[in-house]
Amino acid sequence: xxxxxxxxxxxxxxxxxxxxxxxxxxxxxxxxxxxxxxxxxxxxxxxxxxxxxxxxxxxxxxxxxxxxxxxxxxxxxxxxxxxxxxxxxxxxxxxxxxxxxxxxxxxxxxxxxxxxxxxxxxxxxxxxxxxxxxxxxxxxxxxxxxxxxxxxxxxxxxxxxxx
Amino acid sequence: xxxxxxxxxxxxxxxxxxxxxxxxxxxxxxxxxxxxxxxxxxxxxxxxxxxxxxxxxxxxxxxxxxxxxxxxxxxxxxxxxxxxxxxxxxxxxxxxxxxxxxxxxxxxxxxxxxxxxxxxxxxxxxxxxxxxxxxxxxxxxxxxxxxxxxxxxxxxxxxxxxxxxxxxxxxxxxxxxxxxxxxxxxxxxxxxxxxxxxxxxxxxxxxxxxxxxxxxxxxxxxxxxxxxxxxxxxxxxxxxxxxxxxxxxxxxxxxxxxxxxxxxxxxxxxxxxxxxxxxxxxxxxxxxxxxxxxxxxxxxxxxxxxxxxxxxxxxxxxxxxxxxxxxxxxxxxxxxxxxxxxxxxxxxxxxxxxxxxxxxxxxxxxxxxxxxxxxxxxxxxxxxxxxxxxxxxxxxxxxxxxxxxxxxxxxxxxxxxxxxxxxxxxxxxxxxxxxxxxxxxxxxxxxxxxxxxxxxxxxxxxxxxxxxxxxxxxxxxxxxxxxxxxxxxxxxxxxxxxxxxxxxxxxxxxxxxxxxxxxxxxxxxxxxxxxxxxxxxxxxxxxxxxxxxxxxxxxxxxxxxxxxxxxxxxxxxxxxxxxxxxxxxxxxxxxxxxxxxxxxxxxxxxxxxxxxxxxxxxxxxxxxxxxxxxxxx
Numbered sequence: 001x002x003x004x005x006x007x008x009x010x011x012x013x014x015x016x017x018x019x020x021x022x023x024x025x026x027x028x029x030x031x032x033x034x035x036x037x038x039x040x041x042x043x044x045x046x047x048x049x050x051x052x053x054x055x056x057x058x059x060x061x062x063x064x065x066x067x068x069x070x071x072x073x074x075x076x077x078x079x080x081x082x083x084x085x086x087x088x089x090x091x092x093x094x095x096x097x098x099x100x101x102x103x104x105x106x107x108x109x110x111x112x113x114x115x116x117x118x119x120x121x122x123x124x125x126x127x128x129x130x131x132x133x134x135x136x137x138x139x140x141x142x143x144x145x146x147x148x149x150x151x152x153x154x155x156x157x158x159x160x161x162x163x
Numbered sequence: 164x165x166x167x168x169x170x171x172x173x174x175x176x177x178x179x180x181x182x183x184x185x186x187x188x189x190x191x192x193x194x195x196x197x198x199x200x201x202x203x204x205x206x207x208x209x210x211x212x213x214x215x216x217x218x219x220x221x222x223x224x225x226x227x228x229x230x231x232x233x234x235x236x237x238x239x240x241x242x243x244x245x246x247x248x249x250x251x252x253x254x255x256x257x258x259x260x261x262x263x264x265x266x267x268x269x270x271x272x273x274x275x276x277x278x279x280x281x282x283x284x285x286x287x288x289x290x291x292x293x294x295x296x297x298x299x300x301x302x303x304x305x306x307x308x309x310x311x312x313x314x315x316x317x318x319x320x321x322x323x324x325x326x327x328x329x330x331x332x333x334x335x336x337x338x339x340x341x342x343x344x345x346x347x348x349x350x351x352x353x354x355x356x357x358x359x360x361x362x363x364x365x366x367x368x369x370x371x372x373x374x375x376x377x378x379x380x381x382x383x384x385x386x387x388x389x390x391x392x393x394x395x396x397x398x399x400x401x402x403x404x405x406x407x408x409x410x411x412x413x414x415x416x417x418x419x420x421x422x423x424x425x426x427x428x429x430x431x432x433x434x435x436x437x438x439x440x441x442x443x444x445x446x447x448x449x450x451x452x453x454x455x456x457x458x459x460x461x462x463x464x465x466x467x468x469x470x471x472x473x474x475x476x477x478x479x480x481x482x483x484x485x486x487x488x489x490x491x492x493x494x495x496x497x498x499x500x501x502x503x504x505x506x507x508x509x510x511x512x513x514x515x516x517x518x519x520x521x522x523x524x525x526x527x528x529x530x531x532x533x534x535x536x537x538x539x540x541x542x543x544x545x546x547x548x549x550x551x552x553x554x555x556x557x558x559x560x561x562x563x564x565x566x567x568x569x570x571x572x573x574x575x576x577x578x579x580x581x582x583x584x585x586x587x588x589x590x591x592x593x594x595x596x597x598x599x600x601x602x603x604x605x606x607x608x609x610x611x612x613x614x615x616x617x618x619x620x621x622x623x624x625x626x627x628x629x630x631x632x633x634x635x636x637x638x639x640x641x642x643x644x645x646x647x648x649x650x651x652x653x654x655x656x657x658x659x660x661x662x663x664x665x666x667x668x669x670x671x672x673x674x675x676x677x678x679x680x681x682x683x684x685x686x687x688x689x690x691x692x693x694x695x696x697x698x699x700x701x702x703x704x705x706x707x708x709x710x711x712x713x714x715x716x717x718x719x720x721x722x723x724x725x726x727x728x729x730x731x732x733x734x735x736x737x738x739x740x741x742x743x744x745x746x747x748x749x750x751x752x753x754x755x756x757x758x759x760x761x762x763x764x765x766x767x768x769x770x771x772x773x774x775x776x777x778x779x780x781x782x783x784x785x786x787x788x789x790x791x792x793x794x795x796x
Contacts, residue, residue, distance in 0.1 A: 025474035026457050030416070064476040064633070066458035067416050083378035084573065084609045085535040087623050093761050100739055100759070121460070121627070122378035123417065125196040126535035127228040127542070138196045144761040145737055
């Protein structure tokens with residue numbers, strides 16, 4: 001079975017577990033994204049069909065909310081907190097350092113698909129500012145200098161033979 | 164089971180726990196980020212290794228965020244000792260010392276929760292003398308996932324009492340309490356409840372707004388993660404008063420732990436007969452569902468939040484009609500903030516007069532604040548209304564971190580304002596803050612020091628509002644963007660002094676031309692910084708100088724030749740853009756063309772040399788280094 005077919009089955013299963021009411025649109029999108037990591041176009045089309053609303057309505061809602069993504073994330077999703085406390089403690093410098101280290105701009109994914117980089121509004125750990133999150137692990141009190149070091153374990157995992 | 168039976172069962176469980184030795188670990192999101200789960204793991208392993216049966220309870224947050232991970236070891240008939248900054252490495256020591264033995268390891272402790280000679284008594288910390296914990300008092304002390312802990316500590320007796328009262332009596336009690344909505348705007352709660360109760364149409368709905376979007380504010384998260392039942396109890400009472408059978412808690416998707424804990428609490432309340440059909444044997448039934456937000460700041464606006472629950476784009480709509488007349492699916496809807504609901508059971512239990520005796524004339528009760536930024540003790544505090552900003556920042560927050568100078572305090576997030584030193588003695592209440600150009604907001608307080616640029620801070624908040632504007636109103640969508648462009652010009656040294664007037668004019672237009680609170684208040688950070696820190700704007704515009712040396716275009720890094728060690732190469736080796744030149748034994752020089760202004764050289768230069776400085780304006784850069792650079796290129 002191709003990954004596309006697999007994704008289709010997952011979406012069908014999610015759709016069958018909810019009432020066909022428009023109020024379930026956001027929970028449906030959330031569940032699909034949790035399972036697939038992003039919202040493929042085909043999944044949104046299926047949701048529109050199932051809820052009997054237009055595709056553009058689904059697209060309109062999905063693009064309105066920050067939570068939804070339309071491309072798969074990297075293996076190690078990296079987020080930089082841009083909340084007030086982190087900003088005041090130099091969050092911008094952390095983001096720039098990551099862009100430089102990974103060679104991508106915020107919102108992008110590295111060519112090998114290993115890292116994706118995103119800015120988030122506030123993760124609520126203000127006492128640890130500035131923070132970045134790599135693959136759900138919070139790295140507290142970051143400095144631009146510590147960025148390269150923090151990425152080493154993840155890089156080694158993807159390229160164990162690199163010497 | 165009757166309420167008394169449920170309560171006594173809960174009381175027995177709690178009393179039994181008090182007779183044993185047990186461990187509390189602060190495991191709210193903030194504690195977990197600081198490593199609480201590793202600490203729990205270490206306790207589990209060490210206790211298992213010794214074959215000890217000691218309960219480890221994951222509690223919420225005590226508000227001492229700066230000392231996380233936080234552990235409390237409770238022993239029957241002995242001191243409860245609080246340990247801060249606990250690492251897995253010290254766990255065996257604590258187990259050996261205080262769980263097995265009788266040594267409370269005071270050298271590792273923050274203090275004790277009971278008074279004892281020779282140990283520091285935590286309630287006597289200056290911060291706790293200023294605090295008055297009404298809705299935070301159980302946070303960090305009870306298991307948020309155990310309804311019996313809540314009930315043994317007074318929980319659900321407000322509901323039990325309310326169900327024996329007439330709805331109008333409850334509203335009268337709320338009127339006496341003079342409770343105002345804690346979402347920020349401060350609308351009298353009794354009035355809102357009355358409007359919804361009187362509104363025609365069924366069914367009616369109750370919504371709890373837990374879409375805490377202000378960057379740097381996390382009170383609602385802490386309450387839901389530490390003591391969720393009080394919010395549920397408040398909502399059930401609201402349902403009883405307005406005549407609703409269905410409630411929703413709208414929680415941000417960014418708070419997964421809060422969602423989990425609320426879900427557990429709802430299930431337990433249902434199993435205990437406090438939620439669902441015929442609550443406590445009455446003919447009143449009430450159900451609550453969680454609606455998870457999808458990441459839009461504007462969803463915190465009441466009408467936008469309703470649209471989000473309905474499955475639409477969360478765009479605000481004009482009011483009237485108020486939500487109390489036409490809210491969710493056009494039915495009468497009561498929407499309050501997390502904290503507002505949390506106060507309700509207390510007011511029912513202790514009376515409106517009691518609540519009204521706390522606080523100031525126009526603002527009764529307490530206020531919950533998160534204190535973050537450049538303050539020594541980042542944390543959460545609950546103080547009586549009328550406490551001054553200075554007391555909050557200095558006594559509770561421990562003053563400015565690292566002995567720096569206070570610059571400003573920002574209250575109310577992107578809708579609030581930055582207040583200067585001269586206003587630190589103003590009392591915290593709805594009206595004083597509004598007068599100063601800020602607002603109570605949801606209670607996020609960020610302290611800034613001499614290293615923070617106020618123009619940059621205004622730019623930061625406006626950037627947030629631009630990104631989060633839903634786009635419905637032109638002035639909010641485009642007006643804020645124009646303001647941001649001007650601020651970016653100012654921080655980059657590209658502006659003229661008349662731009663300030665343009666900024667002021669635009670700010671008024673954005674306020675007037677926006678439908679909802681987001682747009683109406685988006686100019687506040689700019690207006691307050693212009694009002695209190697105009698000199699900083701002028702320095703940026705007229706002298707191209709950033710006072711705090713933050714704005715990258717107006718700042719350069721420079722290595723002082725007389726301080727540079729020459730033999731040391733820390734900066735050369737760590738510079739990410741290879742912008743620092745100088746062979747071993749030579750003074751190091753920064754190539755300004757290549758410098759990305761990341762500040763690594765400043766960070767790595769050993770403190771004994773301290774040779775790297777930031778200069779602003781750029782013209783302060785000594786010319787020899789410029790010419791020397793040219794020879795390198």
